[in-house]
Amino acid sequence: MLLNSELKVIRWDYRMADNILEIKLQEDDDKLQKMLSSKGIEKRVILRTCNRLEIYFHDDAKFSENELENAELLKDEHAIRHLLRVSSGLESMSIGEQEILRQIKEAFDLAHKQGRTDKFLSMIFQKALKVGKEVRETTEISHGKVSIPSIMIEQIEKKGLLNSSTIGVIGTGKMAATVVKYLKKKPSVKITIYGRNEEAGSELSHLFKVNFRKTLDIGNIVEECHVIVTATSSKTPLITRELIEKIPRKLLFIDISNPKNIEESYSNPNVELINLEMANQILQENRKRKEKDIEVAETIIDRELRKIYSKLAEGEIEGYIASIYSRSKDILSDEIEKFSRAIENGTEEREALELLGNSIVNKVLAPETLTLKKMVREGKTESVREFLDSAMKFTDRELYSSSEDHKENQSQQVQNHQLYQKP
Incomplete structure (x- = not known):
């Protein structure tokens, strides 16, 4: 990476x-x-x-x-x-x-x-x-129906319970809000939100213009509704087997809570329950129908992943090149000071210039030289060979063989310097 x-x-x-x-x-x-x-x-x-x-x-x-x-x-x-x-x-x-x-x-x-x-x-x-x-x-x-709430509401509709029905939504969180949003698309449905969080419940009530009751009295909720949707984060079941077995009329429970809000092991032919586990078959059927779309999506992801890595590589190379130019300028500044002191101390100008030039070349090229040697020792000869083959195409003679090449190199130096100066 x-x-x-x-x-x-x-x-x-x-x-x-x-x-x-x-x-x-x-x-x-x-x-x-x-x-x-x-x-x-x-x-x-x-x-x-x-x-x-x-x-x-x-x-x-x-x-x-x-x-x-x-x-x-x-x-x-x-x-x-x-x-x-x-x-x-x-x-x-x-x-x-x-x-x-x-x-x-x-x-x-x-x-x-x-x-x-x-x-x-x-x-x-x-x-x-x-x-x-x-x-x-x-x-x-x-x-089609792609969210859990929309799939569950589709099941309510298939059972003919979205016409003039009273639907109770237990919960005041995001999932409950999504359920209410979908139910509001059915104008003949009467919706009531139930929960203990008065602030969140009142907010949802105002947002969707539905009733809110600050209660979790399950007995009363059961009496008032034809369909009950549970969407809470309760750690224990809100609706127990014992309560379900006492329900004397037809009632549909939709449990989209995780963990489950409604106990399953009941015996009452009047009551039907659909929860996330039971909805899994619907989800699997949806996935199967969209296998070709999934393949296309994976192709798009593979393509964009390559672009991301290319962009990251480009950014890192530009940063590295900028650091080379910065390091080289620091070395140049230090060597100029040494050159000045050498001249002041009586060193011949020609000798001082040779010392300056050799020192600059050695210090500028040292990191890359040592790295290449280390790569060879580690057996990374193919990578070194590939780098050298590319680098040899840009020797000084070839790089400055035309004014365009020279301008391009100067432009690159300016860009790298600007890049390095960015905060």
Whole structure:
């Protein structure tokens, strides 16, 4: 990987077992930020959604086993490719999900506002957003029902329960808000949001112009609704088997919570339950239908990944060349002072000039000369030979054989100097 450009990502997502993601998502954000700062990770972007928690950075940091327990750590190309796949909707629970692009942009914008981004992270995330947009414009990967809420609402519609039905949404978070947003597209549905967080519930109620009730009295909610959607982060089930078995009429439960909010092991023919586990078949069918779109998306990602590495390489080479010119000017300045002192001390001008010239040549070429010799000792002869073959084409005689070549070299020196002077 190129120096100072090693992207890393620590990730937890919906594919992890034993509610690992849920535990991480419930951790205090300030605590996470302090932990990262304590590791010297000042430049970072944290992507937090209902189904993933990912930390992108490129600082060197050491973590204990406890800090990275159950996490996956990706580096270099694997990390960049992962971000491009996430932005393209290939890493989502529902393939082609649209919402993730907005979430990535919001995560980056927040990090930028907090002063936690730099040129490298900005370039990578802007590229990811561009790739995500291109994949959706080039393919049909995001056509149809692609989000979990929209898929679940489609199931409600198939059962004929979106006409003059009362639907209760338990929860006041982002997932609950998304559910309400989709339900609002069905004008004949009466929607009520239920939850204990009065501030968040009132905000959603005002935003979508629906009812809000500050309660989690499940018995009353069951009596009032034909369909109940649970979308909370509760660690324990809100709706128990015992309660479900007492329901005397037809009722549909939609559980899009993780962990599950509704117990499954009940016996009541009046009640039907659809949860994320049961929706998995729908998700797999969607993925199968979009196999060709996925292939196109992977091709776009491969192409843009090559461009990223090319840009990183170009930037690093320009920086290195700028450092050579800067180092050479420092050497020249030092040698001129030595030359002046030598003349003052009576050294012949010709001798002093030869000393100055030899010293400059040796000091300027020393790092590259020693590096080439080291590469040969390490058996990297093919790389050395390739470099020498290219370098020999630009000897002084050939480089200055035309005025155009000379102008080009001068221009390069000016560009490198300007580049080095940038903050």
